[in-house]
Every structure is written in structure tokens, then in C-alpha cells.
Amino acid sequence: MNGKNELLEAYKQTTYQVAGHGKRDIQVLKEVLNEVDGQQESDLYGTGKIIEDFQDKIAAYLGKEATVFFPSGTMAQQIALRIWCDKKGLQKVAYHPLCHLEIHEEDGLKELHHIEPVLLADKNTVIQYEDVRNMKEEIACLLLELPQREIGGQLPEYETLESISEYCREKGIKLHLDGARLFEILPYYKKSAAEVCSLFDSVYVSFYKGIGGLAGAILAGDEDFVKESKLWKRRHGGDLISLYPYIISADYYFDQRVHKMQKYHEKAVELAGLFNQCDAVSTKPLEPVSNMFHVHVDVAKEKLESILIGMYQALGIGLTGNIKEIKDNVCCFEISIGDQYETIQKEDVRNVFQMLDEKMMELKNTVEPNTHS
Numbered sequence: 001m002n003g004k005n006e007l008l009e010a011y012k013q014t015t016y017q018v019a020g021h022g023k024r025d026i027q028v029l030k031e032v033l034n035e036v037d038g039q040q041e042s043d044l045y046g047t048g049k050i051i052e053d054f055q056d057k058i059a060a061y062l063g064k065e066a067t068v069f070f071p072s073g074t075m076a077q078q079i080a081l082r083i084w085c086d087k088k089g090l091q092k093v094a095y096h097p098l099c100h101l102e103i104h105e106e107d108g109l110k111e112l113h114h115i116e117p118v119l120l121a122d123k124n125t126v127i128q129y130e131d132v133r134n135m136k137e138e139i140a141c142l143l144l145e146l147p148q149r150e151i152g153g154q155l156p157e158y159e160t161l162e163s164i165s166e167y168c169r170e171k172g173i174k175l176h177l178d179g180a181r182l183f184e185i186l187p188y189y190k191k192s193a194a195e196v197c198s199l200f201d202s203v204y205v206s207f208y209k210g211i212g213g214l215a216g217a218i219l220a221g222d223e224d225f226v227k228e229s230k231l232w233k234r235r236h237g238g239d240l241i242s243l244y245p246y247i248i249s250a251d252y253y254f255d256q257r258v259h260k261m262q263k264y265h266e267k268a269v270e271l272a273g274l275f276n277q278c279d280a281v282s283t284k285p286l287e288p289v290s291n292m293f294h295v296h297v298d299v300a301k302e303k304l305e306s307i308l309i310g311m312y313q314a315l316g317i318g319l320t321g322n323i324k325e326i327k328d329n330v331c332c333f334e335i336s337i338g339d340q341y342e343t344i345q346k347e348d349v350r351n352v353f354q355m356l357d358e359k360m361m362e363l364k365n366t367v368e369p370n371t372h373s
Contacts, residue, residue, distance in 0.1 A: 010309040011321030016348075018271065018319055021212040021257075021338035029214060029245060032252045042244040046230065050244055054251050058218050062203055063194025066226035069247060071238055073180055073206050073217040074105055077143075079232040080202045080219055082113045084141035084174040094118040094135060095143040096127055098150035100178065126156045129163040142168055145178035146196075147185055149334075152284035152294035158189050165199035175199065180206040180217075184290040187262040201225070207250035210264070210291060211257055212338060216246035257339075264291035268337045274349070278357040279364060284332075292336040295320075299363060301331040307359045317344060317352050 011017065043051040051069055059067040070076040078101070085091045093109075095101065097119040101109050109115045118137045121127045126148050144164070147153035156164075168175045177200040186193060197203045202221040207213040219229050233239055268288040275283050280298040297304050301323050312318055320333040 007305045007309055007323065008321040010312045011318040014312050014318035015316040016318065016340065016344045018317065018341050018344065018349075018352075019335050019337065020340050022340055028212070029249060032249045035252060036248055042242040043247065045241060046233065046239040046243075051247055054247050055218070057251070058205070058254075059220060061193055062197045062205070062218075062220045063192075064197060064203065064220035065222045067218045067220040068226050068230050068233060069243060069250075070217045070219055070233060071215065071240060071243060071246065073204055074100075074108065075233070075236050075238050076204050076217045076219040076229075077101060077176070077178060078105075078109050078113060079229050079236065080176050080204065080221075080225075081109060081115060081141055081143065082232065083225060083228050084176065084202070085113070085115055088140035088172075088174075090138060090140040092116045092118060092137060092139045093141045093143060094120050094132075094137070094139045095178075096121060096145060096148060097123040098148065099143060099145055100149075100180075101143070103150070124151055126151070126154050127164075128156060129160050129167065132164050132167055139173060141174040141176055143176045143178055144200075145180070147181055147290050147292070149181070149292070153181070153288065153290050153292040154285055155185060155188065155289045158191065161196075161199055174201045176201065177203040179203050181209055181290060181292070183258050183261050184210040184264065184292065187265045188289045207246075207254065210261065210336070210338070211250065211253045213249040213253045214246050216243070216250050260339075261291065263342075264337045265289075267291075267341050268293060268335070271335065271337065271341065274353045278353060279360040281356070281360060291338070292334065294332050294334050296326070296330065296332045297360075298330055299360070300329050301325040303363065304331055307356075307363070311352065311355055311359070315348070315352055315355065317348060319352070 040050065041048060055067045055069055059065065081093050085093065091114055093115055095117060102117060109117065118139055120135065121131045127144060132142060147155045165175055177197065182193060182196065182205050189196060202219065202225055205218050207216045268291045272283040272288050272293050275281050275295050276286065282296050284294045284296055304323055308319060323331050323333045325331050
């Protein structure tokens with residue numbers, strides 16, 4: 001078994017994990033079904049009370065005229081960009097170099113829709129107003145991901161968003177929000193979802209990330225945009241005969257957790273502070289702006305895996321099951337705070353970071369011989 005699998009298996013065996021809402025097992029759906037009337041009619045090919053009521057509920061929350069429920073965000077976002085490109089007659093959009101569409105979707109936007117991306121900003125920073133204003137290419141749509149996950153969940157200032165929105169409207173550029181983690185950033189901006197979404201022509205939100213549902217996404221915009229997106233949803237095979245398991249779990253966990261985002265953010269700040277007290281460990285950003293952040297460790301990936309496996313077995317608390325190598329002797333992993341963190345005793349958390357600091361110091365003393373001898 002390779003190192004990654006050993007770490008993941010050790011992580012799964014821990015009694016507590018600091019991140020997320022808990023195991024994504026069948027209980028996630030069983031808990032929801034206990035709260036639902038079994039005689040309630042299911043949706044049928046995108047119609048019916050159960051899907052329409054949820055779409056209306058989220059439209060009101062986002063402050064948009066209408067929404068449509070999709071089985072996946074990948075499908076929803078490609079369709080949004082296709083609609084805006086067709087309206088302008090220009091198959092070109094702009095987004096961050098580490099945008100999900102660019103690095104996780106096997107070139108779906110290019111291969112399925114023949115849309116050409118323009119990559120904005122340095123990959124290690126968020127898109128700024130100057131990046132948009134100085135863009136040479138003409139585009140139909142600009143996509144902003146809030147927060148920018150691949151660089152630790154960083155965010156631009158809210159005033160920057162306002163400036164970009166105003167500029168796009170002046171230039172006839174549609175502005176689309178990749179809001180997979182929109183709910184999670186509202187405490188930092190101190191804005192409502194409707195206030196943030198008012199800056200954008202179309203919005204995508206996810207219901208399995210911070211919300212913790214089974215799967216599924218909402219695409220929101222004006223009536224004409226949503227009407228056309230429903231047509232494209234049918235073309236993409238997104239109108240399953242029934243989507244109700246995803247809809248009822250999205251609705252249930254939305255009600256359970258959307259009001260907890262402030263608490264998740266506060267706990268992320270607390271946890272990041274503990275990481276930053278450890279030798280050779282730092283977080284990005286230094287202080288999280290949502291419930292998520294990245295942990296960077298100045299040690300080889302294999303060595304950190306060995307350290308964490310030992311800690312998991314000794315303490316029964318898991319930090320991560322997956323580590324990414326950045327370069328020799330530098331690696332990182334992601335933390336997203338949910339309900340789980342609150343279940344761990346504070347003393348146990350302190351023990352985790354005391355041991356992590358000790359292990360990192362031991363490793364440092366081992367690999368760095370005493371230069372004064």
C-alpha cells in the first residue's frame with residue numbers, strides 16, 4: 001500500500017476528524033428521509049412541487065429572479081458560460097488560472113462548447129480590478145471564484161468586487177459567480193447572499209460543500225437566463241427522471257447549517273492559529289477568510305505522512321487524509337471546518353498540536369546537524 005493510502009486509511013480509523021461534517025456515508029441521506037413524508041410526490045424531469053419550491057426558496061435567498069437545480073456544478077457552470085457566449089456571439093471567457101473549469105474538468109468547456117479561456121492574474125493571487133481593466137482580449141463573460149480554493153480560499157476585498165462589477169457592466173461583459181462556497185464567505189464580507197449576488201449576472205452555488213448535502217447545485221439569474229439554462233440542462237442529460245434525494249438533502253442541510261457559517265469561520269481562524277504556532281508549519285491565508293484554509297509544511301510529503309499516521313494512532317484525531325506535494329521538502333493539505341470540530345475536546349486539540357510541534361522540531365533537529373560543533 002502506498003503512503004497516500006496508508007495515510008487515508010489511518011485517517012478513516014481515527015475517532016475524530018477536525019474537518020468537515022463527518023463521514024459521507026448512507027446516514028447522510030437516512031437522516032434526511034426520517035424528516036420527510038414518504039407520501040410526498042417526487043419531482044419528474046425537472047418539474048414538480050418539491051423541486052420548484054426549493055428553487056424558489058433559493059432564488060429568494062440569493063436575491064435572483066429565478067433558479068434551476070442541477071445534479072452537478074460542472075454542468076451548471078459550463079452551461080452558464082455557454083449561454084453568455086452565445087448571447088454575445090463570442091466564444092471567449094476569462095477566469096483564474098486555477099479555476100475549476102481549467103484544472104478539474106478535463107477541458108470540458110473547450111471540448112464540449114468550443115469556448116476559449118483567457119487566464120487572468122498570477123496563479124498565486126486572486127483576480128484584481130487591474131487584471132480585468134488591463135485585459136487585452138475581448139470576452140463575453142468573466143468568472144470569479146469566491147473564495148479561490150486552490151490558493152487557500154483567498155478573497156478579494158469587497159470594494160474590488162464592486163469595481164469589477166461596475167466595469168463589466170460598462171463594457172457589456174457578463175459577470176458569473178462560481179459561488180461553490182458562497183455561503184461560507186458571507187461572514188467575512190459581512191454581507192447577505194443577495195448583496196453579493198447583486199454584483200453578478202449569474203450565480204452558481206453548491207449544496208454538498210459547506211452545506212454537506214449529497215450533491216447538487218443551483219444556477220441563478222434572471223428569468224430569461226434560467227429559461228435557457230433549463231433547455232441546456234435537458235440537452236446535457238441533467239433532467240434525471242427524479243432528483244429528489246439531492247433536493248431534499250440540499251434543503252434539509254441548508255436549513256441545518258447555513259446559519260452556522262459564522263461559527264465555522266471563527267473556528268477556522270482558531271484552528272489556523274494553532275497550526276501557525278507549530279514549527280515549520282504555516283497557513284494560507286495566515287488568517288482564514290472563510291471556513292477553509294491550506295496548511296503548508298516545510299517537510300517532504302512522505303515524512304509528514306509518517307508523522308501524521310503516528311499521531312492518528314496515538315491520539316485518535318485526524319487532521320487530513322490527503323497531502324499534496326508542492327516541491328521537495330514542502331507539502332500542503334486543505335482544512336474545511338464543519339460540525340466535526342466542535343465534537344473534539346479542547347484539551348485533545350491542544351495535545352494534537354503539542355505533538356505536531358514536537359514531531360516537527362525533532363525532524364528539524366535530525367535533518368539539520370549542529371553547525372556549532
